[in-house]
Amino acid sequence: MSNPCSSVVPPDTPLEVLADVLKKAEALITGNDEVKILLKKAIQIASGLDEYLEKTTTQPSPALQELWTRTRSERWHENYEKGITLFDLPVTCITGHVEGQVLRFFARMAKAQRVLEIGMFTGYGALSLAEGLPLDGTVVACEIEPYLEKFARLSFDKSPHGKKIKVEVGGAQETINQLANERQQYDLIFIDADKTGYLEYYKTIIDRKLLAPGGTLVVDNVLFKGQVYGSEEDMNENGKALKEFNQFVASDPRTEQVLLPVRDGMLLIQHADSAEEVEKVETKDDVYSGLNGKSVMQRLRLDGKTALVTGAGQGIGRAFAHALGEAGAQVAVVDIDTLRADRVRRELISKGIKAISIQADITNKEDVDRMVDQVISEWGALHIACNNAGVNLNSASKDTTLEEWDRTMNVNLRGVFLCCQAEGRAMMKQGYGKIINTASMSSLIVPHPQKQLSYNTSKAGVVKLTQTLGTEWIDRGVRVNAISPGIVDTPLIHNEALKPLSELWLKDIPAGRFAEVTDLQGAIVFLASEASDYMTGHNLAIEGGQSLW
Numbered sequence: 001m002s003n004p005c006s007s008v009v010p011p012d013t014p015l016e017v018l019a020d021v022l023k024k025a026e027a028l029i030t031g032n033d034e035v036k037i038l039l040k041k042a043i044q045i046a047s048g049l050d051e052y053l054e055k056t057t058t059q060p061s062p063a064l065q066e067l068w069t070r071t072r073s074e075r076w077h078e079n080y081e082k083g084i085t086l087f088d089l090p091v092t093c094i095t096g097h098v099e100g101q102v103l104r105f106f107a108r109m110a111k112a113q114r115v116l117e118i119g120m121f122t123g124y125g126a127l128s129l130a131e132g133l134p135l136d137g138t139v140v141a142c143e144i145e146p147y148l149e150k151f152a153r154l155s156f157d158k159s160p161h162g163k164k165i166k167v168e169v170g171g172a173q174e175t176i177n178q179l180a181n182e183r184q185q186y187d188l189i190f191i192d193a194d195k196t197g198y199l200e201y202y203k204t205i206i207d208r209k210l211l212a213p214g215g216t217l218v219v220d221n222v223l224f225k226g227q228v229y230g231s232e233e234d235m236n237e238n239g240k241a242l243k244e245f246n247q248f249v250a251s252d253p254r255t256e257q258v259l260l261p262v263r264d265g266m267l268l269i270q271h272a273d274s275a276e277e278v279e280k281v282e283t284k285d286d287v288y289s290g291l292n293g294k295s296v297m298q299r300l301r302l303d304g305k306t307a308l309v310t311g312a313g314q315g316i317g318r319a320f321a322h323a324l325g326e327a328g329a330q331v332a333v334v335d336i337d338t339l340r341a342d343r344v345r346r347e348l349i350s351k352g353i354k355a356i357s358i359q360a361d362i363t364n365k366e367d368v369d370r371m372v373d374q375v376i377s378e379w380g381a382l383h384i385a386c387n388n389a390g391v392n393l394n395s396a397s398k399d400t401t402l403e404e405w406d407r408t409m410n411v412n413l414r415g416v417f418l419c420c421q422a423e424g425r426a427m428m429k430q431g432y433g434k435i436i437n438t439a440s441m442s443s444l445i446v447p448h449p450q451k452q453l454s455y456n457t458s459k460a461g462v463v464k465l466t467q468t469l470g471t472e473w474i475d476r477g478v479r480v481n482a483i484s485p486g487i488v489d490t491p492l493i494h495n496e497a498l499k500p501l502s503e504l505w506l507k508d509i510p511a512g513r514f515a516e517v518t519d520l521q522g523a524i525v526f527l528a529s530e531a532s533d534y535m536t537g538h539n540l541a542i543e544g545g546q547s548l549w
């Protein structure tokens with residue numbers, strides 16, 4: 001990938017301007033060989049740096065490369081003449097490879113969740129920022145040109161990170177006023193729109209607290225091709241605006257800043273008052289500073305953790321696998337059905353989550369041991385285990401066959417015991433682990449009018465097993481808890497035989513609807529995270545209030 005600001009397009013950074021000036025001087029010199037040699041050397045150093053940075057920086061993702069190529073080959077001037085764009089946009093607008101990578105690093109280093117970009121153009125910066133965010137991160141990108149939203153979206157749709165980007169079409173000042181009215185806050189803000197608007201953007205961001213505490217504001221083009229420190233005569237309107245902007249920020253006691261000479265200059269700004277405010281605070285305990293320095297949201301993250309979920313090929317297990325992965329864990333998708341497990345594994349990989357699939361029958365001890373061994377040999381540890389696989393067979397108790405009873409107990413109770421035992425042994429060796437068993441609301445009430453003695457009994461057994469293990473293993477660092485879902489809208493309840501019961505069930509649910517598998521995702525992340533470390537043996541019912549009626 002080459003620089004858009006090379007020979008084809010006018011110089012766009014102080015270095016490019018310098019190289020250009022030196023080349024012009026070289027062309028004018030006649031005779032004096034010594035001066036020529038010195039000029040050549042100066043040209044080499046000035047014009048070689050950007051290219052060297054391009055080469056030594058990690059190459060962009062395929063989606064960014066494609067976006068770059070499309071941006072370069074678009075006929076921007078013609079678009080303007082035909083009225084497709086409101087303004088005559090120069091191709092040098094694009095952030096580009098090195099700066100894009102810097103933005104990606106900033107997003108990662110700041111552990112940013114929420115990013116605001118003012119001035120998107122074709123989306124190179126927005127996509128670079130999105131690539132640096134966790135799966136649940138968001139970039140709001142402001143852009144005045146409606147055409148650019150469509151242009152950028154084509155490339156965003158080809159990237160797994162594109163869906164993190166929301167484009168706000170319109171004047172950026174109006175958009176950020178609206179965001180401030182909504183009391184939105186961002187961990188990272190990138191200003192890269194009309195230069196004469198910078199000061200107002202800055203004032204709105206700082207005065208109206210759009211920048212979250214501890215957040216960073218990054219402002220692009222603050223050197224403006226060297227004009228801000230060059231002679232007044234060479235300054236155009238934008239150069240003047242940026243000089244004034246830089247002076248204002250430098251003398252603002254509310255912020256501190258550093259100017260990095262990356263390409264056309266990137267100014268990093270943070271709130272300065274935090275150090276003084278912190279001094280004034282009397283109680284600086286774990287509540288104030290966060291346990292081990294981590295905020296509660298950071299303690300809910302599962303980065304670096306490894307997890308397995310049984311019955312993850314569909315329904316609740318699949319939702320658990322996605323939730324754990326979105327929170328940062330690497331996930332082993334376990335199912336008796338290889339194809340289903342692999343399908344979910346591929347879903348996770350497509351979202352950038354590290355995942356493997358394991359075929360295992362949880363009623364078979366060898367399979368269960370192999371499942372745990374495989375996770376540990378793949379990732380070195382097992383931190384989180386969700387024992388979710390189960391069956392639901394129904395019959396009036398007087399007619400319940402021994403086969404139904406045995407099958408239900410075999411999968412729902414014996415299988416969960418086998419899993420807990422193998423997982424608990426591995427976790428106790430590590431001194432830390434989280435086991436979450438899927439029980440059921442039927443461990444608390446007797447759902448009706450369907451008859452399901454063996455199911456209810458097995459799930460009550462899962463709760464007692466959870467309580468017993470939860471108290472037995474807590475001093476070895478292993479927490480065992482259960483989630484008891486109410487009636488979940490999974491393929492299981494769309495079974496013809498169960499359909500007539502739906503209306504009756506709905507009358508019993510204060511929430512007035514069945515649970516969606518997504519209703520359970522917050523709970524699984526919480527129970528898997530260190531935020532719930534003091535909870536053990538608990539049965540967490542998520543049933544829209546059904547067990548209370």
Ligand SMILES: C[S@@+](CC[C@H](N)C(=O)[O-])C[C@H]1O[C@@H](n2cnc3c(N)ncnc32)[C@H](O)[C@@H]1O
Binds near residue numbers: 125144
């Ligand atoms: C330098 S380009 C942005 C480059 C972009 N950050 C990137 O990563 O490639 C500036 C963009 O700001 C947009 N813009 C200019 N004035 C604006 C305004 N008042 N509100 C919103 N967008 C504006 C322009 O249409 C242009 O696309």
